[in-house]
Amino acid sequence: MTRRWPGFWVSERAAPPLLLLGLTGAMAAGVMLGPYPLSPIEVAGTLAGRPPDPQAAIVLWNIRLPRVVAAALIGAALAAAGVAYQTIFRNPLVAPDILGVSQGAGFGAVLGILLGLPVLAIQMMGFVFGVATIGLVMGIALALRGMGQVLVVVLCGMAVAALAGAGISLVKLLADPDDQLPAITFWLMGSLAGIKQADVAAALPAILAGLVPLIALRWRIGLLSLGDDEARTLGVEAGRLRLLVILAATLLTAAAVSVAGVIGWIGLMVPHMARLVTGPRFDRLLPVALAMGAGLTVLVDAAARSIAVQEVPLGILTAVLGGPLFLWLLARGVRSWAE
Amino acid sequence: MGGVTPLVEARGLAVGHGGRTILSGVGLSLHHGRILCLLGPNGVGKTTLFRTLLGLLPPLGGEVLLGGSPLAGLGRSQVAQRLAYVPQSLATPFAWRALDLVLMGAATRLGPFARPGPAETARAEAALALLGIGDLATAEITRLSGGQRQMVLLARAIAQGAEAIAMDEPTASLDFANRIRVGKAIRGLAARGLGVLMCTHDPDQAAELGDEALLIERGGVLAAGPVAEVMTAARLTRLYDIPVRREALPEGRLHFSGPSD
Numbered sequence: 001m002t003r004r005w006p007g008f009w010v011s012e013r014a015a016p017p018l019l020l021l022g023l024t025g026a027m028a029a030g031v032m033l034g035p036y037p038l039s040p041i042e043v044a045g046t047l048a049g050r051p052p053d054p055q056a057a058i059v060l061w062n063i064r065l066p067r068v069v070a071a072a073l074i075g076a077a078l079a080a081a082g083v084a085y086q087t088i089f090r091n092p093l094v095a096p097d098i099l100g101v102s103q104g105a106g107f108g109a110v111l112g113i114l115l116g117l118p119v120l121a122i123q124m125m126g127f128v129f130g131v132a133t134i135g136l137v138m139g140i141a142l143a144l145r146g147m148g149q150v151l152v153v154v155l156c157g158m159a160v161a162a163l164a165g166a167g168i169s170l171v172k173l174l175a176d177p178d179d180q181l182p183a184i185t186f187w188l189m190g191s192l193a194g195i196k197q198a199d200v201a202a203a204l205p206a207i208l209a210g211l212v213p214l215i216a217l218r219w220r221i222g223l224l225s226l227g228d229d230e231a232r233t234l235g236v237e238a239g240r241l242r243l244l245v246i247l248a249a250t251l252l253t254a255a256a257v258s259v260a261g262v263i264g265w266i267g268l269m270v271p272h273m274a275r276l277v278t279g280p281r282f283d284r285l286l287p288v289a290l291a292m293g294a295g296l297t298v299l300v301d302a303a304a305r306s307i308a309v310q311e312v313p314l315g316i317l318t319a320v321l322g323g324p325l326f327l328w329l330l331a332r333g334v335r336s337w338a339e
Numbered sequence: 340m341g342g343v344t345p346l347v348e349a350r351g352l353a354v355g356h357g358g359r360t361i362l363s364g365v366g367l368s369l370h371h372g373r374i375l376c377l378l379g380p381n382g383v384g385k386t387t388l389f390r391t392l393l394g395l396l397p398p399l400g401g402e403v404l405l406g407g408s409p410l411a412g413l414g415r416s417q418v419a420q421r422l423a424y425v426p427q428s429l430a431t432p433f434a435w436r437a438l439d440l441v442l443m444g445a446a447t448r449l450g451p452f453a454r455p456g457p458a459e460t461a462r463a464e465a466a467l468a469l470l471g472i473g474d475l476a477t478a479e480i481t482r483l484s485g486g487q488r489q490m491v492l493l494a495r496a497i498a499q500g501a502e503a504i505a506m507d508e509p510t511a512s513l514d515f516a517n518r519i520r521v522g523k524a525i526r527g528l529a530a531r532g533l534g535v536l537m538c539t540h541d542p543d544q545a546a547e548l549g550d551e552a553l554l555i556e557r558g559g560v561l562a563a564g565p566v567a568e569v570m571t572a573a574r575l576t577r578l579y580d581i582p583v584r585r586e587a588l589p590e591g592r593l594h595f596s597g598p599s600d
Contacts, residue, residue: 087433090430090431090432090433091432092432092433148430150432216451216452217451217452218454219449219453219454219455220446220449220451222443223443223446225431225432225433225435226429226430226431226443227430227431229390229393229395229426230424230426230430232393232394232395232415233393233395233418233419233422233423233424234419234443234444234446234447234499235415235416235418235419235420235446235447236415236446237415275433279433279434279435279436279439279479280431280433280434280435280439281435281436281439283454333432
């Protein structure tokens with residue numbers, strides 16, 4: 001059944017091929033662009049196993065492809081976490097970074113680096129601190145009886161993010177200035193510049209583990225956007241489902257942060273872009289957000305290494321895009337949310 | 340109604356939250372095809388009673404039976420199959436399409452990993468058509484009027500397939516014409532055999548729509564029974580703490596009004 005949705009751009013049947021096409025295009029551009037540009041012929045030849053130029057093969061396999069795949073994974077993970085948080089908190093202004101989860105996970109990961117832990121343990125630290133952060137934000141919002149108020153949740157997230165930022169600064173102070181501090185500072189900038197194949201492999205299991213429950217329960221999760229009581233009267237175990245979604249979204253955030261540092265705004269922007277195409281049904285929203293998050297992050301990362309002689313950290317570009325969008329959302333909704 | 344199991348029954352029910360009892364000794368029974376109206380001043384505990392009947396709050400005493408089964412032994416989805424809920428207003432900030440909102444009524448019949456398919460869509464479309472709002476299916480609810488939104492929520496309750504529907508002041512925020520439309524739709528549901536439990540602020544509406552009334556005062560039930568018998572001027576005067584006059588209009592309808600001076 002194809003039906004044109006009023007107010008939306010794309011029909012239900014046309015959306016998947018268009019999204020795949022867009023994502024493929026973004027990844028192709030991402031592979032070719034950079035300080036050492038690759039031509040389509042070089043890329044195709046190398047991928048087919050007959051590299052026209054050994055130098056191109058090294059750039060593609062060791063630098064470009066890991067970086068493009070990492071950008072796609074991180075973008076998809078942050079976008080999925082963003083739609084999940086927005087849906088279950090009934091709040092169009094929240095996202096992993098706005099709730100402070102990214103910064104909390106970053107604090108955990110930085111502590112892991114300070115303690116000299118292996119990669120997997122650093123991810124786990126990120127996850128545990130991310131869960132603690134979202135728990136703290138929800139606890140404060142509940143104590144203020146403001147869990148249902150859009151701006152109260154956002155402000156609680158900001159405060160907790162500031163706390164996590166203070167924790168990160170403290171760790172930097174304690175870190176070994178010759179060895180650990182450069183690693184932490186470099187990683188914190190939110191950049192994909194140093195990505196290796198091993199980093200991608202390390203993040204993949206956590207990202208998959210976070211995505212599986214969201215994909216499996218994708219229709220039912222949408223019902224949580226009505227509020228707990230209403231969802232329960234429709235037969236949904238709202239409390240349990242919400243907890244599962246929070247854990248999954250936080251795992252996705254922690255996995256993304258432990259690879260690339262705190263990359264803001266993707267998790268806020270992409271859900272709104274995707275909702276324009278699909279409307280709020282979570283089962284339609286999630287796949288579109290995954291593809292858009294992946295594509296957008298790949299493109300922004302390609303721009304980050306192409307627009308200037310020196311590479312611009314990815315986080316700066318996402319903030320340039322995301323900040324104005326946040327203000328626009330605020331301007332549009334501020335009257336109805338102020339109450 | 341001798342021998343017929345009520346759709347919703349409360350026996351000696353005490354409700355409240357945080358360990359504080361707000362109402363106690365509440366008894367009620369809702370049967371097929373009947374409309375039971377809950378009347379009482381603001382803050383008396385009607386919403387708390389509703390939440391308890393829906394299994395959202397644990398009872399502080401007594402028991403609730405849905406279709407003869409104790410509520411305490413039913414899971415969320417079993418409760419939802421017996422008693423649907425129409426909230427006073429929608430609390431979602433997102434622009435759901437009307438049809439997608441009605442489709443949510445299928446959640447009780449779908450497994451946790453399932454999505455609604457053609458059968459559920461047909462059922463949702465039928466529910467919208469039954470209320471005469473089939474043309475709203477693709478409309479975004481944020482663009483609908485309060486009355487249309489309320490009708491969409493009614494359609495969702497129908498699609499949910501429960502035999503009883505609880506409505507929390509379904510016409511509170513509606514204009515005159517929409518109150519009449521929604522009121523007619525509610526009567527239509529009862530005519531199809533559904534039991535309707537509704538809170539209302541308007542004694543006239545209770546007298547017009549209701550078969551039975553349950554008057555709730557501070558602490559418990561003031562009176563319960565058929566509308567014409569229960570809703571006397573004396574009882575409403577006590578209930579609302581203001582002199583109330585009751586008149587019988589020519590077609591046998593009741594009209595209540597406050598002091599004229």
